[in-house]
Every structure is written in C-alpha cells, then in structure tokens.
Amino acid sequence: MSAATPASQRSLAEHFVEVRQQEEARTIGMWVYLGTEILLFGGIFGAWAVYRYQHGEAWREAAHHMDLWLGAINTAVLLLSSLTMALAVHAAHALQKKWTLLFVLATVSLGTLFLGIKAYEYMQEIHHGLAPFAAPIPVRQAFTPATELYMNLYFAATGLHAFHLISAIALLGGFILWILKSGLSADRAATLEILGLFWHLVDVVWIILYPMLYLTR
Amino acid sequence: MTTAHPQAGAHGPPGPAESNYLTDGTGLKSWLFTTDHKRIAILYLFSITFFFFLGGIAALMIRLELLTPIGDLMESDTYNRMFTIHGVIMVWFFLVPSIPTVMGNFLVPLMLGAKDLAFPKLNLASWWVFMIGGLLTFFVILLGGVDTGWTFYTPFSSTYANSAVTLMATAIFIAGFSSIFTGINFIVSIHKLRAPGMTWFKMPLFLWAIYATSLIIVLATPVLSIALLLIAVERVFGIGVFDPALGGDPLLYQHLFWFYSHPAVYIMILPGLGVVSELIACFSRKPIFGYKAVAFASMGIALVGFLVWGHHMFVSGQSVYASQVFAFLSILVAIPSAIKIFNWTATLYKGSIGFETPMLYALGFIGLFLFGGLTGLFLATIAIDVHVHDTYFIIGHFHYIMVGGMVTAYMGAIHFWWPKATGKLYPEWAGKISALTIFLGFNLTFFPHFVVGYLGMPRRYHEYPPEFQIFNVLSTAGSTILAVGYLFPLVYLAWAYKFGKPAPSNPWHATGLEWQTPSPPPKHNFHEIPVVTEKPYAYTAPEEEDKS
Amino acid sequence: MAHQEFHPFLKSYLKTGAALFVLLGATVGASFLPLGGFALPVAAAIAFVKVYIVMWVFMHVRKESKLVWVFSAGAFLWLAVLFVLTMADYVTRAEIPKDEWKTDSHAAEKALQ
Numbered sequence: 001m002s003a004a005t006p007a008s009q010r011s012l013a014e015h016f017v018e019v020r021q022q023e024e025a026r027t028i029g030m031w032v033y034l035g036t037e038i039l040l041f042g043g044i045f046g047a048w049a050v051y052r053y054q055h056g057e058a059w060r061e062a063a064h065h066m067d068l069w070l071g072a073i074n075t076a077v078l079l080l081s082s083l084t085m086a087l088a089v090h091a092a093h094a095l096q097k098k099w100t101l102l103f104v105l106a107t108v109s110l111g112t113l114f115l116g117i118k119a120y121e122y123m124q125e126i127h128h129g130l131a132p133f134a135a136p137i138p139v140r141q142a143f144t145p146a147t148e149l150y151m152n153l154y155f156a157a158t159g160l161h162a163f164h165l166i167s168a169i170a171l172l173g174g175f176i177l178w179i180l181k182s183g184l185s186a187d188r189a190a191t192l193e194i195l196g197l198f199w200h201l202v203d204v205v206w207i208i209l210y211p212m213l214y215l216t217r
Numbered sequence: 218m219t220t221a222h223p224q225a226g227a228h229g230p231p232g233p234a235e236s237n238y239l240t241d242g243t244g245l246k247s248w249l250f251t252t253d254h255k256r257i258a259i260l261y262l263f264s265i266t267f268f269f270f271l272g273g274i275a276a277l278m279i280r281l282e283l284l285t286p287i288g289d290l291m292e293s294d295t296y297n298r299m300f301t302i303h304g305v306i307m308v309w310f311f312l313v314p315s316i317p318t319v320m321g322n323f324l325v326p327l328m329l330g331a332k333d334l335a336f337p338k339l340n341l342a343s344w345w346v347f348m349i350g351g352l353l354t355f356f357v358i359l360l361g362g363v364d365t366g367w368t369f370y371t372p373f374s375s376t377y378a379n380s381a382v383t384l385m386a387t388a389i390f391i392a393g394f395s396s397i398f399t400g401i402n403f404i405v406s407i408h409k410l411r412a413p414g415m416t417w418f419k420m421p422l423f424l425w426a427i428y429a430t431s432l433i434i435v436l437a438t439p440v441l442s443i444a445l446l447l448i449a450v451e452r453v454f455g456i457g458v459f460d461p462a463l464g465g466d467p468l469l470y471q472h473l474f475w476f477y478s479h480p481a482v483y484i485m486i487l488p489g490l491g492v493v494s495e496l497i498a499c500f501s502r503k504p505i506f507g508y509k510a511v512a513f514a515s516m517g518i519a520l521v522g523f524l525v526w527g528h529h530m531f532v533s534g535q536s537v538y539a540s541q542v543f544a545f546l547s548i549l550v551a552i553p554s555a556i557k558i559f560n561w562t563a564t565l566y567k568g569s570i571g572f573e574t575p576m577l578y579a580l581g582f583i584g585l586f587l588f589g590g591l592t593g594l595f596l597a598t599i600a601i602d603v604h605v606h607d608t609y610f611i612i613g614h615f616h617y618i619m620v621g622g623m624v625t626a627y628m629g630a631i632h633f634w635w636p637k638a639t640g641k642l643y644p645e646w647a648g649k650i651s652a653l654t655i656f657l658g659f660n661l662t663f664f665p666h667f668v669v670g671y672l673g674m675p676r677r678y679h680e681y682p683p684e685f686q687i688f689n690v691l692s693t694a695g696s697t698i699l700a701v702g703y704l705f706p707l708v709y710l711a712w713a714y715k716f717g718k719p720a721p722s723n724p725w726h727a728t729g730l731e732w733q734t735p736s737p738p739p740k741h742n743f744h745e746i747p748v749v750t751e752k753p754y755a756y757t758a759p760e761e762e763d764k765s
Numbered sequence: 766m767a768h769q770e771f772h773p774f775l776k777s778y779l780k781t782g783a784a785l786f787v788l789l790g791a792t793v794g795a796s797f798l799p800l801g802g803f804a805l806p807v808a809a810a811i812a813f814v815k816v817y818i819v820m821w822v823f824m825h826v827r828k829e830s831k832l833v834w835v836f837s838a839g840a841f842l843w844l845a846v847l848f849v850l851t852m853a854d855y856v857t858r859a860e861i862p863k864d865e866w867k868t869d870s871h872a873a874e875k876a877l878q
Contacts, residue, residue, distance in 0.1 A: 015332035015410070017746075024830060025335045025409040031833050032401045035840030036439040042844040043443030043473050046851055047458060050469050052805075053855050058464075072793050079789060083782035086823040090774050133455040149463040152456045156447060193825075200824045207815045211808035215796040408832065436843045472851045523846055527854065538857035539850075 009186035023190065030194050034201045037164070041205050044157045048212055051149060058146035063217040065130055065147065066154070070121045071214040074114050075206065081110035082203045089196045092189035100184055100192070104172055107199065111169045118162055131155065154213050161209060164202045171195050237640065237737040252337035253740060255638070258323035260344050265311050265319065266707075268351060271358075272306035275299050277700060280662075280693040286686050288679040296679035297364040298380070304367025305385065309392050310351050312623055313481060316488035317399055317434075318347070320630045321427050323638060325403055327731035327738065328421050330412025330747045335405040336398075343398035350392030357385045366677065368478070369444075371459040371470040375451040383452045386445040393438045396484075400434030403427050412730065414749035418512070421729050421753050422505060425512040426491025429519035433480045433487070436523070441477035444470055468533055475526035483522040486618055487515055489582065489626030490557055496579035496629055497561045499727045501568025504754040507560045514560075517553035525550060531602045540599055547597035554590050558583060573725070574648030578629030581656045585621030589614055592667065607677070610670030616663045628655065628706070635710065636720030640737040643713035647705070654702035661695025728755050781822045788815050 016022040052059050088103030125131050129139035132148045133155070140148065175195060179188065238255045242248075248256055278299050282290040291299065322340065326333050334340050357363065363385045365374045374382050407428050411420070448470070451457045459470045498505040505511060527535055527543030561583055570576070592614040595601045605611060628651075636642055669688035674681050681689070723732040728751070734743050792811040800807060820826050826834055 014741075015326075015335075015337070021409055024832075025405050027829060028408060028832055028836065029336060029339075029401050029405045031836045032404055032435050033397070035836055035843075036397050036435050038439075038840040039436060039843060039847075040439035040443050042847055043440050043447070045844070046473065046847050047447075047469055049848060049852060050466065050472075050855055051464075053852065054466065055464055068793070068796070072789065075789055076786065079782065079785045082785075082819055082823050083778060086778050086781075087775065090778075145463040149458070149460070149465050152458050152460075152463070152465075155456050156450055156458055159450075160446070197824055200819055204816050204819055207819065208812050211792055211796075211812050215792060215808050216805055217796060436840070440847065468854075469851075472854065476847055476851075523843070524850065527850065530854075534858075536854045536856075536858040539854040542853060543850075 010190065011187055026190070026194060027197075030197050034197060037201055037205070041157075041160070041208075044153070044160070045208065045212070048153060048157070051153065052216070055146040055149070058144055059150055060217055061144075062147040062150035063214065065125075065128075065151070066214045067121055067124065068214050070117060070124075071210055074117050074121075075210045077110050077114045077117065078203045078206050081107045081114070082200055084110065085196050085199045089189070089193050092184060092192045093186075095184055095186070095189065097179065097184040100189075101176060101179060104176055104179075104192070108169055108172050108176070111165055111172075111199075115162060115165060115169075118158065125151075157209055157213065161202070161205055164205070168195075168199050168202050171198065235735070235739060237735065238740050239639075239737050241740045250341065252333070252341050254322050254326050254334050254337065254340060255738065255742075257340050257344050258319050258321075259638070261314060261318040261322060261347070264344070264348060264351065265314055268306050268310035269703075271355070272303050272311055273700065273703065275303035275306065277696060279303060280696040282679050283681070283689045284693045286681050286683045286689075291679065293679050294364060297366070297677070298362035300677060301363045301366050302358055305354060305363070305389065307619075308367055308481070308485075309389050310347075310354065312485040312619055313396060314347065314399075315485075315623065315627050316492060316630060317403070317427060317430055317484075318343075320423075320492065320627075320634065321399070321403060321430075321488065324423065324634065324731055325406055325427060326410065327734065327742055328424055328729060329406060329410050330415055330730045330743065330749065331406065331410035332741045332743070332746075334402045335410055336402050339398050340402055343395045343402070346398065347392055347395035350388045350390075350395065353388035353391065354385065357381045357388060360384070368474060369448060369470075370474075371448065371467040372461055375448050375457065375459055375470075383449050386449050390442050390445050390449075393442045396434050396438050400431040400438075403431040404435065407431075412747050412749055415730075416749075418509065419749055419751075419753055420512075421491075422494035422508070422511050422515070423488075423491035426487045426494070426515045429515040430484050430487045433484050433519050433522065437477040437480040437484070440473055441481075444473035444477070468530065468535065471530055471533060472526070475529045476523075479526040479529065480519075480522045482615075482618065483518055485623050486586075487518060489586075489623045490515065490518075492626045492630040492633075493561065493579045493582050494557075495727075495729070496575050496633055497564050497583075498754040498756060499633075499725055500571045500573060500576035500579070501565050502571075502756045503564055503568045504752070504756055505560065506563035506566075507556075508753065510556050511560050514553035514556040517556075518550060521546065521550050521553065525597075528597055528602070531599050532606045544597055544599050548594060550597075551590065551594055554586075558587055558590075572649075574643075574645060574652055575629045575633035575725075577649060577652040577656075578625050578632065581652065582622060582625045582629065585617050585625060585656075585659065589617030589622055592617065605670055607675055608670035609666040609674045609676055612676050613663050613666030613670055616666070621659055621663065625655065625659075628652070631706070631710075633725070634731075635713070636724045637731060637736045637738070639714050639717075640720050640735075641713050641717035642720045642724065643709055643717055647709040651702055651705045651709075654698060654705065658695050658698030658700075658702045662692050662699050663695070665689070665691045665695075728753065778822070781818060785815055785818060788818075 010019045010023075012019055012022060016025070084103045084106040088100055088107060091099035091103055122131070126134045129135040129142065130151055132140055132143070132151055143151075172195060175188075175192060238253055242251070248260065251257060251260075278290070279296070282288065282296060282299075288296070322334070360381050363378070363380045363382055365378050365380070365382060369382065369386060374386075407420075407424060447458045451460065457463055457465060459465045459467050461467055494505055494511055525543055525547040527539055528547045531540050531544075592610070596605070596611060596614055632643070632648055632652075665688035669685050669692075670676075672685065674685045674688075720736045722734065722736050724736075725732075730743075730747050730749070731738075733747060788811055792808055795807050795811070796804065798804075820837060824837075826837055
C-alpha cells in the first residue's frame with residue numbers, strides 16, 4: 001500500500017534503511033499480531049466445535065434461543081463498517097482529510113451501533129432468563145444444562161468480541177482527534193492502514209461467530 | 218526516549234574510550250524508558266535473575282520438606298502452594314523469557330547487522346508488561362499463593378480452588394502479551410532487518426532457533442491466553458465453559474492448555490539449542506557440521522512440537538486412538554532433536570576443542586539434553602507413560618530438559634557473550650568451577666528422581682513412604698550444591714563487571730557480526746552497516762595453530 | 766489527481782461490499798432450508814468465503830507481499846491443527862471398547878486361575 005503515497009513524504013525511523021522496508025515491517029508485524037488474535041478466538045471456536053459435537057441435538061435446540069434477525073442486522077452493520085473503513089484508508093492515502101474523517105467517523109458510528117444493538121440483545125436475553133449468570137435459580141432450572149453451557153459460551157465469545165470492538169473504536173476515536181488536532185499526513189495514513197487491519201479482523205471474527213452462534217439450528 | 222542523551226554528551230567525561238550503550242545515557246530513567254535493545258536485554262537480565270532465585274527458593278523449600286518422609290516442615294496445602302509458585306515462576310517468568318529476552322534481545326540485531334529490532338518501543342513495552350505480570354505474580358505469592366499447580370487444571374481451578382487463581386491467571390495472561398510482543402519483534406526483524414548479503418543460509422544458527430521459537434510464541438501463546446481467560450470468566454462471572462455440571466468438558470481445558478504448553482517446552486529449549494550450536498562451532502574451531510540440517514531441525518521441532526500435546530493426557534480420559542496418534546507424533550520429535558545432537562558431535566570430531574567455560578556448559582548441555590530427550594521417548598510410549606505418569610520419573614525427565622538443558626545453555630550463553638555485553642573478562646577459573654559445580658549438583662539432584670519415580674513415588678505429595686528416603690536425601694543434598702553453583706556466578710560476574718580486565722572485541726576469536734563491533738557495542742551497534750560475504754562459522758584450524 | 770484515483774476504488778469496494786451483503790443474505794436464507802446435516806458445512810463455507818473476501822480486498826492481502834499472505838494463511842492453518850487434533854480425541858472417544866476390556870480382563874483372571 002506504500003504505492004499510494006510517494007515515499008518521499010514519509011518519515012523513516014533511524015534503524016530502517018528505506019521507507020518500503022519500514023512499511024513492510026509494520027504490515028507484517030501487524031499481521032503476525034492478527035494471527036495471535038485469530039488463535040485467541042480459535043480457542044473459543046474449538047470449544048464450540050467440541051461441544052457442538054458432544055451435545056449435537058441439545059445445542060441445535062439451544063441455538064433457537066438466539067435472535068437471528070438482531071444478529072443479521074449486526075452482521076450487516078459490521079460489514080458496512082468494514083467497507084467504510086477500507087474507504088477511509090484509501091481517502092487517507094490520497095490525503096483527502098475531509099473524506100478520511102467522514103469515513104472513519106462512519107466506521108466508528110457503525111461500530112457503536114453494533115455495540116448498542118448487542119447491548120439491547122443482551123438485555124433481552126437477561127430479561128428472558130437466558131443469561132445463566134444473571135438468572136434466578138428457578139429460571140435456570142427451566143433450561144437444560146446444555147443450553148446453559150451454550151449460553152455461557154455465547155456470552156464468553158460475544159463478550160470477548162465486544163471488548164475487541166470497543167478497543168478498535170477507541171483506537172479510531174483517538175485517530176480522529178489526532179487528525180483534527182494536527183492534520184493528515186502520509187505517515188498518519190500509514191498508521192490508519194494498520195488500525196484498519198485491526199478493525200477488519202474484528203469484523204472477520206464476527207463473520208465466523210454469527211453463523212456459529214445464530215444459524216446452526 | 219533517552220532524554221538523558223544530550224546531557225550525557227555534554228557532561229560525560231571526554232575519555233579516550235568512545236561511548237557505548239552502557240555509558241550513553243545515565244540515570245534510572247535512561248534505563249527504564251530506553252528503546253535500545255541492548256539495554257532492554259539488561260533490564261530483562263536483572264528481572265529474570267530475580268525471578269529465577271525466587272523460584273529457586275520455592276524449589277529449595279520443596280526439597281527441604283522432602284528430606285524426611287513425614288510432612289514436618291509444612292502442611293500439605295502449603296506444599297501445594299510452594300510447588301505452584303515454583304512452577305509458575307520458573308516457567309513463565311524465567312524459562313520462557315530467559316534466552317529470547319536476554320540473549321535474543323541483545324544478539325538478534327547484532328547478529329543481523331541491524332541498528333535495533335524492528336519495533337523498539339514495542340520491545341520496551343514488552344519488558345514493562347512482563348514486569349506488571351511478574352509483580353502481580355509476586356503480589357499473589359504474598360497473598361498466599363495458588364494451590365492448583367502450574368497447570369491450572371479444571372474443574373479444580375475453575376470451581377473448587379479457594380486461592381487467588383484469578384489473579385495468578387491474570388498475571389500469566391499479561392505476561393503472555395510480553396512474549397507475543399517479543400516474538401513479533403524477532404520475526405519481523407529477521408525477515409526485514411538482515412544486513413546486505415545476510416541471506417537466510419548465512420544467518421547464525423542462533424537466529425534460526427530464535428525464529429522458530431518466535432513462531433511458536435505467536436502461534437501458541439494466544440491459546441493459553443483464552444484458556445486462562447475462560448477460567449477467570451468462570452470464577453468471576455460464573456460463566457462456566459468447562460463446568461462438568463453443565464456438560465462441559467474439563468479435558469477441553471487440558472487440550473487448550475497443552476496446545477500452548479507443550480510447544481512452550483520448545484519455546485524454552487529451542488533457543489538453548491541455538492546457543493549450543495554457536496558454542497560448539499566456536500570452541501571446536503570448525504564450521505558446524507550440516508548447517509542446513511541443524512537450521513531445518515529447529516523449524517522441524519517447532520512444527521512437530523505442535524502436533525504432540527496429547528501425550529500429556531494419556532491417562533486423563535483422552536480417546537485411546539487419539540493417544541496412539543499423539544504417541545507416534547511425539548516420537549517423531551526425536552528425529553530433529555537427534556539431528557542436532559549428531560551434528561554437534563560430528564562438529565566436535567577432529568576439532569581443536571578448547572575447554573573454556575562456555576564450552577563446559579555446552580558439553581554438559583549435550584549430555585543432559587540427551588538424557589532428558591531419551592527419557593522423553595520412554596514417556597511418549599503409552600504403556601510406560603501409564604506406569605510412570607505423575608511420578609518423579611517425569612519430574613526427572615523435564616528437569617533434565619529444562620534445567621539440565623535450558624538453564625545450562627543459558628549459563629553458557631551468559632558466559633560466552635558476557636565480555637561482549639559488559640566489555641569485561643570474568644576469571645576463567647571461577648567460571649569453570651561454577652560450571653562443574655552446576656553439572657555435579659544437577660545430576661545429584663535429579664538423577665535420583667528417575668529411580669524413585671520408576672519405583673513409584675508420585676509427584677505433588679509432601680509425604681512419601683520411608684523406603685524412598687535415601688533418594689530424596691541425595692536429591693536434597695544435590696539441590697544445595699546446585700544452589701551454590703548458581704549463586705557463585707552472581708559473585709564473580711558482578712566482581713568482573715567492576716574489576717575485571719577489559720575485554721577485546723573478539724575474545725573467543727569467534728565468527729559472527731556481533732564480534733566485529735567493539736565490546737561493549739556502541740549505541741547503534743555498528744559504525745557502518747556491515748556487508749556479509751562469508752558463510753557462517755568460517756572457522757579455520759590454521760588460526761588455531763597460530764595461537765598455540 | 767487524487768480524485769481520479771479515488772473513484773475507481775470506490776467502485777471496486779462498493780462491489781465487494783455488495784458481494785458480502787449477498788453472502789449474508791445467502792447464509793441467513795440457508796439457515797431456513799431443511800438442509801439437515803449439510804446446514805453446518807454450508808454455513809461454514811459461506812463464512813469462509815466472506816472471511817476470504819474481507820481479507821483479500823479490504824485487508825489488501827492481494828496487494829501485499831507473499832509473506833503477508835503466508836502469515837495470514839498460517840494462522841488459519843494452525844487453527845486447523847488445533848481443531849483436527851482436538852476433535853481426533855472427541856470423535857474417537859466413544860469408541861473405547863469398555864465391555865471388551867472387561868471381558869478380556871476376566872479372561873485373563875480365569876487364565877491365571
């Protein structure tokens with residue numbers, strides 16, 4: 001992506017020889033980090049696979065407790081945010097400050113919307129006694145243990161995902177303030193690209209979580 | 218970050234010696250917030266030395282309790298906490314960081330011919346994160362520790378244990394980030410910061426080992442993180458994912474835990490293998506035998522090491538068919554490990570061997586690693602594992618790899634690169650005495666474990682049948698010798714730093730870029746970026762003839 | 766010049782975004798079909814395609830060096846190792862021939878007497 005802005009506009013840390021080397025180092029470094037994130041969620045995906053195998057029918061039943069449409073809307077929101085994120089990176093590389101800010105702001109708003117819908121969904125689930133940790137014992141007894149296990153994994157998985165989304169929103173929010181305060185530059189466009197990778201990864205995780213938790217009925 | 222830099226230039230003595238990384242910037246701040254990889258290595262050196270002796274105290278308490286068959290020194294619960302402290306501290310706060318963060322941080326840029334690691338600030342962050350995790354662990358110890366063992370097996374850790382499991386798990390979770398930061402830094406540096414002419418097959422084998430280690434770190438650590446996170450979530454919020462009452466499977470935790478913790482054994486030993494390749498070539502005055510085979514053996518161990526974790530679960534209720542697959546794959550690890558041992562011995566063959574201190578450690582390493590490795594083959598065989606599972610046999614096995622292998626290699630590395638890092642020579646006689654003391658003390662401590670374990674003494678009990686006492690007395694006696702062997706270098710290395718003779722830039726007449734820069738190296742490592750034309754380990758015997 | 770460069774990308778990104786929405790519709794739709802045992806593989810396949818598109822286009826894997834591709838694929842490969850070997854335990858666990866083992870041990874006891 002270094003092609004989008006001329007190398008001459010970029011600053012070079014003293015332990016690198018050329019901008020291209022520095023650029024590739026950062027990109028690879030971020031991708032290695034994203035690999036660790038994939039494996040972090042991989043533990044949850046693996047747990048799901050094991051329990052889905054062990055509790056086949058019971059877990060298919062349990063998946064019916066999920067609100068499929070809220071999940072679908074949320075998936076759409078995150079997919080849209082990925083699109084605006086990609087557009088923001090491109091606008092940044094073209095040094096178009098206005099468009100960059102607009103698209104990053106759109107991305108952050110969509111991320112926040114996702115969290116809002118998620119919070120509403122959590123509240124609905126708690127209201128219906130579907131959150132084992134928050135439900136009184138008689139309500140809990142209405143569900144099979146396997147359902148409870150399902151809901152536990154659901155809360156662990158979506159909770160961890162929401163935490164990542166909050167971090168991503170905070171990072172992009174910081175970026176907006178940074179640009180508003182002291183302008184857009186080729187260096188900052190490169191930073192946005194790295195932040196964008198993280199945003200997309202949070203989206204990728206949700207793309208896997210959505211069918212896993214909502215659709216395998 | 219080194220704010221003291223300009224002042225040091227102004228007030229520093231205009232001595233004849235040029236400034237080096239030790240003198241360039243003074244004051245505590247210039248150390249705690251440095252981004253110089255060499256200074257960060259020194260920060261890590263002090264930190265992990267502290268944790269090593271902390272874990273060592275716990276080890277000595279364990280040995281002291283086991284001096285007699287009855288539980289006279291501590292209660293069983295105290296004993297549980299003691300071996301948990303020993304395991305957690307030694308694994309996550311000494312062994313995993315040891316060679317990568319001290320020798321790796323110091324050497325990777327020097328060996329690559331680079332000015333620093335790819336991400337110097339991330340490197341500093343890694344140390345801070347490590348210290349936060351480490352101090353939290355220390356705090357948990359002050360709170361009374363944890364009684365689960367270093368493995369945190371569910372459902373004990375998630376449901377029953379009444380100790381500070383959540384805090385301890387959090388501390389290890391935090392330390393995991395430190396590992397990951399270091400791993401990312403090494404991977405990217407080795408890919409992107411090699412000096413002109415430094416092709417992959419001209420890299421020292423230490424770098425190959427560090428590269429393989431870093432791959433394991435970034436691929437395995439997150440899985441431990443999620444396993445510990447799920448335990449914490451269960452304890453704090455009651456969101457049970459491993460809870461058997463809900464149909465959850467505690468063995469799933471073991472799968473996730475060992476998906477990290479078996480490869481973590483290779484995180485601990487691979488850098489040691491890399492160090493020994495450097496030492497053997499240097500003190501045999503010969504190029505390493507079969508360079509590519511040794512390099513690929515590191516990568517092979519990293520790869521196969523990910524496929525064998527189930528051998529920790531042979532008696533846990535894991536499917537017997539899966540156990541057979543894991544047993545077969547575990548035995549495969551012997552192939553790349555044996556390649557290394559054969560190639561080292563072939564390098565020694567007809568070499569002009571010098572028995573300087575680092576070489577004593579390297580030779581000791583080969584023997585002890587061989588012992589640990591071969592007993593590992595016993596344990597990979599299901600039938601024998603069922604017999605000796607959770608006995609002192611396995612304690613003996615992994616201490617031969619971790620202490621006999623890894624700590625010995627670490628000591629060898631410290632002694633080999635000490636003149637480079639400090640610019641001072643240590644007294645050779647003292648080094649030799651400590652190397653021999655450690656070798657003897659180690660074997661006396663851990664060899665009896667094989668015997669008493671095979672006879673059936675289980676691990677993790679503070680009492681045992683009286684007929685096992687003789688082996689335990691031998692072991693405890695050995696551990697005191699071992700303690701002296703580890704304490705002595707503290708004394709003479711500190712002395713050498715203050716009063717030692719100045720070291721030349723290449724005291725061992727070794728090859729490798731790190732020896733082509735002054736001792737200690739200047740802040741940016743090289744005055745000019747070196748261009749590499751030679752193969753690695755271009756040692757020649759004639760140079761040796763000139764010397765004698 | 767910046768404007769001229771920007772617009773073609775806008776188009777290609779919008780197309781990619783549209784493809785993702787179509788796939789989202791497909792996976793939701795498929796969950797209502799009586800696919801039986803195929804429901805899971807279909808959902809997984811669609812998710813995989815979506816992940817691939819996001820990584821390939823939005824995360825620029827198509828434009829970066831091979832190394833980026835290797836590291837991004839490597840993480841998923843290791844995930845596969847975790848899945849395959851863990852599941853190797855679970856799918857064969859029920860097969861442990863408990864009764865056979867009991868019979869055999871009885872046979873051994875009898876043989877000893």
